[in-house]
Amino acid sequence: MLSQSTIVAVRAYPDMVGVLQDYVTLRKRGRNYLGLCPFHTEKTPSFTVSPEKQLYYCFGCQASGDLISFIQRIEHLGFQESVELIARRGGIAIEMAPDHDRVQRPEDKVRTALQDILAQARRLFSAKLTPDTEAYKYVISREISPESIARFELGYFPMTFQLGEALLSHEVTPELLNKTGLGTVGDRGAFSSSFRDRLMVPIFDERGRTVGFGARRLDGESIAKYINSEETLLFNKGTLLFGLHLAKSEIKRQDAVILVEGYLDVIMMHQYGFVNTVASMGTALTSEQAQRLKRLCGHVFLAFDQDNAGLAAVDRAYSVLSDIGVGVRVIRFSSKDPADYLLSVGGEGMRTALEDSVSYVSFKFDELVRTIGVGSIQNVSKIVDTIVPFLKQEPDTIVRHHYVKSISKxxxxEQDVLMAKVSDLGYALPRKRLFQTSQQRQSKYVLAEEYILFFLASNREVQASILYRLGDSPLITESGRELADAIVRAEHVHHDLLAMLPEEQSQRLAQILVQYSGESLENWELYCDVILQYHREARIRELKAEIQSMESSGQGHELEQALAELQSLIHYSEEAGV
Ligand SMILES: [Zn+2]
Incomplete structure (x- = not known):
């Protein structure tokens, strides 16, 4: 366990921007840094880092937090591992705490425990995959070699295997076991699981830790051939890539990855020497998976199934990958999937298919010609209309020209006709950044409220002064008042405060801290006055209405009082001049 002083040193690590630059290209903008968000797909930068506040905030997807939380999120690590990663990078000594001073978050503890249980289950399944089982016969019938079985640590969950009994122990409680996604322990201690009598394909995270399983039925073709672990603390389908722990270094070395659809495809590709192959987890490529690949390499080869679902998956993957600037090539082959293709043409044949891979535009164009046909002028015009938007996206003029030439042929x-279509549209105007306009949109009162929240969360002394100054006059919006209350109750500022607030409030506050960072704390009084003025104006409106009704009902004394108050308020407002 890490010592508190290591954590404190990492929290105070001065070069947050430097660490983030490993993942995001950041440009200085005023006091802050701005870049394309690594957590969602965007074309206009809205990911903002405040070096002064040591915080990041994305105006697009509201991701926010400090350096440690950034590393947790981007590397999919627990708190402690993230602290260690930063410490190693920043040359901060990693000290371990004595036992009584342990700092392990409850979530990390559960995470580690779950990893241990899953690894143990993986070993048990492996041992059950003996040559006499149907599962083994199936694996061999698919020409998976014993080396591949060992490399991917395939296993079997026999029908009658008492997995629950094998795993439950002093440390492994039913409650914990239920969190693994392997199955559930019932009231009477019986363990039920939907993985029984299935081939077990362990799923590892990038660092080779077991996080879940894919399980294949053995009774031939059925609807649910594979089932995956349900989503757990460790198993998030949208962020994992099957085979990545084995493929990672080769992907880096070749600066390219081959993306396939199925577990079996990955296993066979590796078996034939294409070790830079991974699969998304039975779903369309997510932007998180794409970002993950982008951090390893610049080129993705898609070798998806040659059916309609596979074609749709190519479209989706292209759009996600090209959005973040990763080059995409499509591999075409004549079998239903890469595993089958390897069995019919071998490694050499696959190598040729890789060399003959085409750009997405060519792929799309050939698909259109194949499905629509060029038999009539209507068909040709339909193809042109579909392909032109893709040609427009091609940033390189020479490449664009090349396609125009071959497609028109x-x-x-006529080449000129197509070229004119490709170049006629002007550039789309960049979307206005959210926070440039929102500031202008907000009334001065709401803006003042944000500043007040910024001051409240920045410094405890200023916080006390503000509370005194505002007295009974609360902030203006409901959410502002709630956030202010939470800040004051928490009795912390900055990072500690963010960690204590509920998600939504924490995000809002991180945004405010980043957005107003650099604002001088001395200005707190100014913004208090704006808030006080807001309440005066509200009171003036109220009094005017009251005075009107009193005039008609003839309440002399009250009317006098109200008039006096109104006069003094109006006078005060003019004096204050806000
Ligand atoms: Zn974002």
Missing amino acids: TLGI
């Missing part, structure tokens, strides 16, 4: 149309 195939379609039998």
